[in-house]
Amino acid sequence: MVITLADVAKRAGVSRSAVSRTYTEGASVSDKTRSKVMKAARELGYTPNIIARSLATSRTQLVGLVINNFQNPIFLEVLDQFTRLLQERNLRPLLVNLSDNPDPADSVEMLRQYRVDAVIVASSTLPPACSLAFKEVGLPVINVFGRYNPTPDVHVVGIDNQHAGAMAARTLHSRGYRALGFLGGPERATSTQDRLKGFKEGLKSLKLKTSCVHYADNYSYETGYAAMKELLATQQFDALFCGDDVIGMAALGAARDAGISIPKDLGIIGFNDMEMSSWQAFGLTTISQPITDICNSTVELLGNLLENPERGAETRLFPCKVIERDTLRKS
Amino acid sequence: MVITLADVAKRAGVSRSAVSRTYTEGASVSDKTRSKVMKAARELGYTPNIIARSLATSRTQLVGLVINNFQNPIFLEVLDQFTRLLQERNLRPLLVNLSDNPDPADSVEMLRQYRVDAVIVASSTLPPACSLAFKEVGLPVINVFGRYNPTPDVHVVGIDNQHAGAMAARTLHSRGYRALGFLGGPERATSTQDRLKGFKEGLKSLKLKTSCVHYADNYSYETGYAAMKELLATQQFDALFCGDDVIGMAALGAARDAGISIPKDLGIIGFNDMEMSSWQAFGLTTISQPITDICNSTVELLGNLLENPERGAETRLFPCKVIERDTLRKS
DNA sequence: TTTGATTTTGCAACCGGTTGCAATGCAAAA
């Protein structure tokens, strides 16, 4: 037997509206009524039914949180931040795993059925069409870690991957490396493409050419290790820009196994600055994304979006930073 | 302008009930009516409102997923599995981050307000009282990675930590180590306590005593590293059972830095078999929990629980397994 | 064709809240 508004109203000797109003921010209720209601509610153990409220207000306070990468530990941090920030704003994350099927249609339908107030798509590997699909059914959507688009059709918060690629090129060059290779994540990921593009352009402006380009199909150690072995067997290079720290660490492992001296004979720079890159077993020099800034900005933008859903699409880019460790020669 | 049941009904020339029934599993509708409705719905772009349905049926298909450990990468895998398994059953995970505030009261209230059908508390560090709090307000709850309790008041799915501790003791002993130490995770975590208890009992039946006992306050590398350094400075031992792989890897790092030969002069066994323990930079011998079995079993139990919420509390324990790598001598 | 059993259908009440509107109460101003 569950307690409803009406029960509380009866016990407090007021109307149902009065009860509703004491639970509504900024509604007009006298202190006297409010305290009568509170008392009755406490005595009965009343808990407002948000589902019913959602129906009436057509606001659920639910936010779809779409993720497709449960391999990369960086996303655990992302989840941590998002859940915290959303909780602070009284928003609730409905988690969606898009790993196996990159076709968002089902998820779109599902989140629509739940009438979520907005959607966060956190992925650098999902195609832009995915976020668009949400927008097309009228759901406010933010693509975090998405691709920069000069004429955006969907809100994007993240980094400028091209710029980061150029930064990697300049950094390697400044340490005296000259034969620079690229070992990216999945080739189809826009983040990979953009980083490579920026890397190449960076090299060009330094009058250099990319020594080799190779990809790891996913962000696992094995894949990265195998890719690096192949690279070592077939290519010449004295420094490597890796599309992710996991791959960077795998490359580091493979190089060490091949007896290559790091950073003397080979320099490696990773991407993401995950927790364990700092462990002294690796000491991987890497480029970090300002995850905290990105997540904060996303949720803040989300807040604005809920006030004004028609707000035009914008792009928010944050600068990356080189994290100095032991896999590059000192400049 | 959003399309409702009534709109579809009007266009299809049937009653609202008919529309509702075509969207309800196992309801009685003729094929003719059903197809008329489907056609109208398609033409109008109708999406049923699950919130309204939830209100009417008092079933939301929402499941609270409570996590408090966003540091340990193992939980990313857990999240991956749970989201997948829940999705398969048309259940939706509402993610709750209990990191900062271990007092579950707010979360209980929130999940209650959303009328979630059930709650999964996935944690080995939260006190049992936390899961109980959910039960007390009438929410079916399963504590995953929880503590074994011979007279359980809450459903528990996980491993027998005591048994695992004994397994660690036997394993170290069988490799010829005799001065066995324990470096656990947070002391207050029941999993830590139980593993230590089992470890001690295992030693006792081998006529040995624990050489030293120490704890790391959390599951981070730094903390583990510092704890290990202290241990090395103050204690004598030739093998160490670590409460978690992160700590194990930190211990490994600290030992190497101290110039200790592993596994010859010091054996280390970890816990959890996380992805990177297998990386050849570590090759950490460890004890693995059968995460997949545990998650499967949890969701299956959850399914049963939804059918019959009054089902008595049960405990489901799965066996752990030693994963042989390079940080123990061969037997 | 009639009868009885079985499906299918629509009506209307209900799920548990919110909110516009008119009525009421109350205090300050006239």
Place this chain on the structure above:
DNA sequence: TTTTGCATTGCAACCGGTTGCAAAATCAAA
């Protein structure tokens, strides 16, 4: 004391579905 203005209150309709029940339709058997 009467009037005016504002804060409070309750009524009743509404949000978008589900479902028990009785009536209508369908089907098979007689």
